[in-house]
Amino acid sequence: MKNIIKIIGASLALSLSSALFAAETYQIDTKGMHASIEFKIKHLGYSWLKGRFNDFSGTLTYDEKSPSASSVEVTINTKSVDSNHAERDKHLRDKDFLNVSKHATATFKSTKVISKGKGKADIIGTLTLNGVSKPVTIDATEIGAGSDPWGGYRRGFEGTTEIALKDFNINFNLGPASEKVLLELNIEGIRK
């Protein structure tokens, strides 16, 4: 009997500690769509043109005790590009840009997270876009975390990064002011 209590106690302690200290896994809330992947690019250098990807999914792990052990993984359906202009979207899906018939998905997988404290971190990872994989660094900030009113637990982040179109073999000439694209990410995860 004593042994059984010991075993139960030990396993309880173990599961408790793993719940407390191990990284938690979060599903990005694309079902309720509390997440967005947006981009902006200068138009001729005179204004920002904004667009987004409507269809994506992903998960993240987060370790409060050691944020550097966190990770994130996102898959984007490139076909879902939406700049609120059908003919431009058609062109963006074409060979000149995203070449979606050949590269239907874009992915980001983090390889390293450098915590900078105060909820800020550099998320280094591999972005695969238009069939080209390149390392990028996302400048991320935690917005908040806590229980939601429906029995779940959520955690949200924002992040930005800048990529050069040429790096991803997108060579359509949009002019000297429009060679870089800013990605703006807003992600809310629901703890699994």
Added chain:
Amino acid sequence: MNGYHISQKMMHWLSALFILSLFALGVWMRTLDYYSGWYQTAPELHKSFGIMLIGIMILRSYLRLKFHTPKPLNTHQAWEVKTAHVTHIAMYALIAIILVSGYLIGTADNRGIAVFDVFDVPPLFIAFENQEDVAGFIHEWAAYCLMGFIALHIAGALKHHLIDKDKTLKRML
């Protein structure tokens, strides 16, 4: 009925001019550099003349119903009559498909099509997922097919004129 009505001849050559120009314009405008002065204008012209072609084709159909078409010449071979008939139907059908799909590209996202900045052709209630991509694919390939049938059509006309030396082509002049 021995020949085409003068209005039919005019509409035939007018639509020929429109169709060939629209094809050339359509291919060329997609090769333009973003900084080309034509980058915005060429698609606008393509759309405006395309909408005009819808009117021309409706008028042409009306004239065809009103005046009918002359019978094939007695010297025409049975296979020639049949090939010509199929080619004509294919051309009419493809032109209709290209016009409708073009309209659907331009009106995706519920936008109207501006005709020479004079008036807008409104979008219809029909809208479907990825409308601009589906319509774009159909528009492009139907146009290439049409060019194939037009080549056949021209080859037939030239054969009658130069080899058979009959009146087939002259009836349309």
